[in-house]
Amino acid sequence: MALVPAPANPPQAAPKPAPYVAPPPLTGTARILGTLALSAATFMNVLDTSIANVSLPAIAGDLGVSPNQGTWVITSFAVSTAIAVPLTGWLSQRFGQVRLFVTSIMLFVLTSWLCGLAPNMGTLIFFRILQGLVAGPMIPLSQALLLSSYPKALAGLAMALWSMTTLVAPVIGPLLGGYITDNISWPWIFYINIPVGFAAAFITWRIFQNRESPTRKLPIDSIGLALLVVGVGSLQIMLDKGKELDWFHSGEVIALAIIAVVGLIAFVIWELTEEHPVVDLTLFKRRNFWAGTLSLSIGYGLFFGNVVLLPLWLQQFMSYTATQAGWVLAPVGLMALLLSPVVGKTISKVDPRRYAVFAFLVFALVLWMRSRFSTQADFETIMIPTVIQGVAMAFFFIPLLTITLSGLSPDRIAAASGLSNFVRITAGSFGTSIATTVWEQRAAVHHAQLSEYVNQGSLAANSAIDGLRSSGLGMQQALASINRMVDQQSYTLAANDVFYASAVIFLMLIPVVYLTRPGKPDAASGDAAAGAH
Known part of the structure; x- marks a missing residue:
């Protein structure tokens, strides 16, 4: 039996990709500038959770809604940020940490600009939702990139420097927001993100572009993500609109509650059975x-x-x-x-x-x-x-x-x-x-209780009315002033509660x-x- 000669060049197995080697820590000026850029992006992000707090009455008044409706400016940003955070791991593996971080900064700048241009509350809330969605990956990625910039022995120092920005932002936010609102106009609480964001994105890209993390295609749990958005979003809208619509006396609130409960139960069941869950329950x-x-x-x-x-x-x-x-x-x-x-x-x-x-x-x-x-x-x-x-x-x-x-x-x-x-x-x-x-709700209860003391048989009430009328106010004006004082006391007692x-x-x-x-x-x-x- 003749032997079959071996081929001159036997087929070679496909070479395995080289294992990923983390880049060495940064040194000198690059580390300092990188730390400043990452901290500036984090500062800008955290600032937007507190800078609007003192501006809510001005925003609500300018856009023609009540101050309590104005809290949607804060809650819409917070909820959309929360929904985006669990996606950070999947997005960073798909696109790379550096690309995702820089893209998030630039989109944050764009949505900040759009928030400042918003002509009404509905549009502002929509842009705040977009702003929160693009802000989600920024904080976890800033930590990851910062830790990769320092040797392990200095990891504690890196996180201490990072933490300072998250603590300074809540200090600066109310002061900056109050000053801008009183002396310029509330849209500028969003416009100030533009120069900070551009600078942070530019420096980050220059320093970290050659330190990109490895990427790979992973399946996305789109059904789990959709159920998460529906469940959490419906619950938040129910909480925000409940006080306006008298809670469960409203069919809309009941419908939102049912959607939230069904959505969250379905989300839990799906995530526990999904091979690649968006959230590891x-x-x-x-x-x-x-x-x-x-x-x-x-x-x-x-x-x-x-x-x-x-x-x-x-x-x-x-x-x-x-x-x-x-x-x-x-x-x-x-x-x-x-x-x-x-x-x-x-x-x-x-x-x-x-x-x-x-x-x-x-x-x-x-x-x-x-x-x-x-x-x-x-x-x-x-x-x-x-x-x-x-x-x-x-x-x-x-x-x-x-x-x-x-x-x-x-x-x-x-x-x-x-x-x-x-x-x-x-x-x-x-x-x-x-x-x-x-x-x-507690203010309404206290108002009803205090109002019982304002009657024709009350010496204190009659004395207060007489004093107001003697200062030149009419009877209706005097009663309006008394009601304002009752409101002030009611809401103060409610805040105490x-x-x-x-x-x-x-x-x-x-x-x-x-x-x-x-x-x-x-x-x-x-x-x-x-x-x-």
Whole structure:
């Protein structure tokens, strides 16, 4: 039997692609400029969550809606950002971290410009939704790129520098928003993003374009994403419109509630059976993750709801200008700036649950102090709790993130960070809607109670009316002035109710923190640095 000669050139197996090698850390001027550019983009993003707070009455008045309807400017941005955050991992693997980050910045600039041009509230809310969607990937990607710029030994320093921008932005936001609103016009709170965004995008691209992450095509869970948008979006719209439509006496609110419940139940069922889910819900099987996320999200919702409520009360019923309201809110980050580095350095040596409980106790104290406010409260009395609140903020985020991410393998950190951020940001937007709704409802109750004392048999009421009439007012004008005073007292008492209830809920969160197990501090704190915010 003749042997078949072997071919001269046997076919070669397809070469395997070389494994991805992470680029070396940046050095010198490139690292400094890269850090500044990434921090500027983060600062711009976080600023837009707080700069509009003190501008809501001006925006609402200019666009012909009530100040409480104006809160949609905040909640629409928050909800759309939350929905976009879980997509960051898929988008960055599909297009690359650097390209996605720079594109997000440029789209953020474009949508900021469109927000400033909005002719009515509906258009402004639509552009804010778009702005939130493109903003979603910016914060997680800024962290990833910053960590890749520093050696592992300096990862803590990198995150400390990054955290400073997230703490400074809430300080600058109300001040800047108030000044722009009072001295220029509210659209400029959005226009100021344009030069900052262009500069950040240009520097980032110049420095990081040759440090692109590997890309690959992955399937997108389009059904899960659609169910997420429908469920969360319907729930948020229901919360925002409920107070206008008398809640479940309205067919529209009932329909939104049904859509939200069905959408979210279908979303959970789908995600638990999907091979490539947009959100990894199996993380909630871990006690530390669900208890940490629950504590972080409820606490953030309470904090954010009260941060929106305070300037509304000050401007509508205490005759504060937007700038003055900004000054009241500005010190919230000062103590956090001073104490956050201390927390970061000691978190590996202290049970993070103790820090979290301390934060809850300080938040409860701050809100109890606010629940004692009256219409006679002066500027210093109102500002003192804001200063103290910075202490709580310093001990709030890092310990709870440490608890939430502790014990997870490195390959699950990104998914866990994205999911906890989604829940936290969504809770913040819900907190805003719930706080303003409860405020209005309690104000109506207090108004009815106080009005009972304004009658012909009341000596105090008759004396007040006589005093107003003796100053030259007519009977109707005098009654209108009395009604204004009743309104002021009603909304002040209602704000006190919200503050007091929030303080109680913070105390109720303490046992939830102790449902978690203390993890390995060193590993957990490193994970938290990688997944913060």
